[in-house]
Amino acid sequence: MITLKHINKRYLHQRVLIDVNMSFPSKGFVSIVGPSGCGKSTLLNVIGGIDREYHGQVCLHGQVVKDLSKKLRVTMIFQSYHLIHYLSNRHNIHLYDDFHPTRFTDYHQNLIQQFYKLPVSKLSLGQRQRVAILRALYPEPDVILCDEPTASLDEANKVMVMRFLKELSQNALVIFVSHDHKLVEEYSDYIYTMEDGEITNTIQYDKVDKAIVKLDHHFHPFAIFKLALLGFKCQKKRFLQMCFYLSLALVSIMLVFTLSFSLRHAIIDYIESVLPKSTISFQNINDIKMTKNSSIQHVFHYVDGVELLGLSENRERYMKNEALFINDETGYTNKIHYGRLIKENHEIILPYNTARKLAGNQHVEKLLGKHFYAYYKYRNLVKGVEMKVVGISQERLSYDAFYQAKDANLMHMKALFGDQLQTKLGILYYKGDGKKVLKTLQKQNPRIQFKLVGEKTKQNMNKTIDRIEFILFLFALIAIMSSCFIIGEMMYLFVESHMKDYAIEYAYGARRIQLFKQLFYSIMLVIGVSSLLSIGALQGLLVSMNHIVLPKLFESSFHVTIPISLLVMTLLGAIILVLISALASFIRMSRFNVAEVMKQ
Numbered sequence: 001m002i003t004l005k006h007i008n009k010r011y012l013h014q015r016v017l018i019d020v021n022m023s024f025p026s027k028g029f030v031s032i033v034g035p036s037g038c039g040k041s042t043l044l045n046v047i048g049g050i051d052r053e054y055h056g057q058v059c060l061h062g063q064v065v066k067d068l069s070k071k072l073r074v075t076m077i078f079q080s081y082h083l084i085h086y087l088s089n090r091h092n093i094h095l096y097d098d099f100h101p102t103r104f105t106d107y108h109q110n111l112i113q114q115f116y117k118l119p120v121s122k123l124s125l126g127q128r129q130r131v132a133i134l135r136a137l138y139p140e141p142d143v144i145l146c147d148e149p150t151a152s153l154d155e156a157n158k159v160m161v162m163r164f165l166k167e168l169s170q171n172a173l174v175i176f177v178s179h180d181h182k183l184v185e186e187y188s189d190y191i192y193t194m195e196d197g198e199i200t201n202t203i204q205y206d207k208v209d210k211a212i213v214k215l216d217h218h219f220h221p222f223a224i225f226k227l228a229l230l231g232f233k234c235q236k237k238r239f240l241q242m243c244f245y246l247s248l249a250l251v252s253i254m255l256v257f258t259l260s261f262s263l264r265h266a267i268i269d270y271i272e273s274v275l276p277k278s279t280i281s282f283q284n285i286n287d288i289k290m291t292k293n294s295s296i297q298h299v300f301h302y303v304d305g306v307e308l309l310g311l312s313e314n315r316e317r318y319m320k321n322e323a324l325f326i327n328d329e330t331g332y333t334n335k336i337h338y339g340r341l342i343k344e345n346h347e348i349i350l351p352y353n354t355a356r357k358l359a360g361n362q363h364v365e366k367l368l369g370k371h372f373y374a375y376y377k378y379r380n381l382v383k384g385v386e387m388k389v390v391g392i393s394q395e396r397l398s399y400d401a402f403y404q405a406k407d408a409n410l411m412h413m414k415a416l417f418g419d420q421l422q423t424k425l426g427i428l429y430y431k432g433d434g435k436k437v438l439k440t441l442q443k444q445n446p447r448i449q450f451k452l453v454g455e456k457t458k459q460n461m462n463k464t465i466d467r468i469e470f471i472l473f474l475f476a477l478i479a480i481m482s483s484c485f486i487i488g489e490m491m492y493l494f495v496e497s498h499m500k501d502y503a504i505e506y507a508y509g510a511r512r513i514q515l516f517k518q519l520f521y522s523i524m525l526v527i528g529v530s531s532l533l534s535i536g537a538l539q540g541l542l543v544s545m546n547h548i549v550l551p552k553l554f555e556s557s558f559h560v561t562i563p564i565s566l567l568v569m570t571l572l573g574a575i576i577l578v579l580i581s582a583l584a585s586f587i588r589m590s591r592f593n594v595a596e597v598m599k600q
Ligand SMILES: Nc1ncnc2c1ncn2[C@@H]1O[C@H](COP(=O)(O)OP(=O)(O)OP(=O)(O)O)[C@@H](O)[C@H]1O
Pocket: 011, 016, 035, 036, 037, 038, 039, 040, 041, 042, 043, 179, 596, 599
């Protein structure tokens, strides 16, 4: 038994329901009849739980319930059908399924057999009302609330609907609202009359009621996702516009990051190619013996006052134009491409780029076994020492060099200019983490000064790029913020245009949280499609940049790549920003008045 106790409702100064007291049995055909504007629809909305802004109590078997549809299966049939036009007829009928776990059998499908496949917009008024009635019947409801469902139907359809409802009232409670006294008297078991917001009669029932059935509310994530997807079906243009704006913003921000990331790497690679890799310089003024350390691969000593002038084939004398200038910071290599590793002090290995220059038109391999002269200058003396090329290594340095055996340069210089030569400065090649090796060396040799080569330059470079990146990021942020603003605005309009559909879903058991989920999925759909579009566009842009633009602008092999971590961070950032920009839509959804929206 459903009872209404002292129900009052007002719209501003107008009292629409005035101390309404009434009761309904568990089954049967109960009508509420009264003139237009007396408050019948408002009362039905209060019973159905889609209008909760009232004073008084709705009770079920004596217990106060705020929303009857949480305790019983309640469905509604409206005067203006309220079908969701982008859903198929079948989906409209089965709408209840999207928000509840129980599935029902479609007993009355034959009623819409002829127009089952037609879209809602192509149906006649009578056909629409038939679909709306089937939607209300499908979940085998306990209560069917009918708000003048026959008002816009012709006589034949009217009779068909009324007979149908009458048949249903054998097993369920049909509350039928109308201003048509004749129609109501023909079909109703009980009739309430209403005038200016007041019920003017009382009814006594003597039948036993059935017990409360506990209803199960449940999430169907995929069903709700499908609704979100279908919601865009009728708003393709708006959906594509939103995706386009967001993709544009994403591409611009990712492009900024990708370019600065690639530039940073190109610059650091260049610095590393100019400076010997993994090297620590040291100054050993007091000629102290350095403690042995397994991380040190090779030590190179500079000799005070001695300068390496170059490498020449001329054994007689040094001719500047015949000699290839060689960098003195000779390291060591074991990446042999041709030939073998060094065994003797007078043997050398040439890095590939230096070998290329010395070989001229010949193949670099032809240099193996060839003799060159390394010319050194000390004060005014220039002397050469004979070297034999035994290997060509893989290194492609941006300077010319040769690799010698450990301390071989010192031996050669002392042999050329005498033992009085002193070595204070040098560099050592290490393996492993530079900072750790530096710390250990400083600990082991406190009287020798050590410094990581190129570290300061790299740090300064990183700082400068960080600043440039920050400025670029600010510009890109403006792009993404303005896109988010547009998307927020469009999303709001999208929600606004779907308000009625959300209200219908609510009337068919969707809870607000499920509607929020639906909105969230709609936003995620926009983000998902935009992300795919932007990644595709960015990939295309980068491919054309790497293959067409950059080779023309730069001689070196500078090319841009998308770092995955950056991609993930940008997309996460976009999700957060878009969700923030859609906040207004969520607020709109949290505040919408279902009953009012249904009236529009
Ligand atoms: N959202 C609203 N804001 C202000 N007044 C409203 C609102 N909704 C309804 N009303 C007023 O409340 C009164 C009752 O409206 P209601 O729709 O319940 O009447 P009704 O009996 O169902 O009428 P009808 O048979 O024509 O549908 C009317 O005077 C109407 O103008």
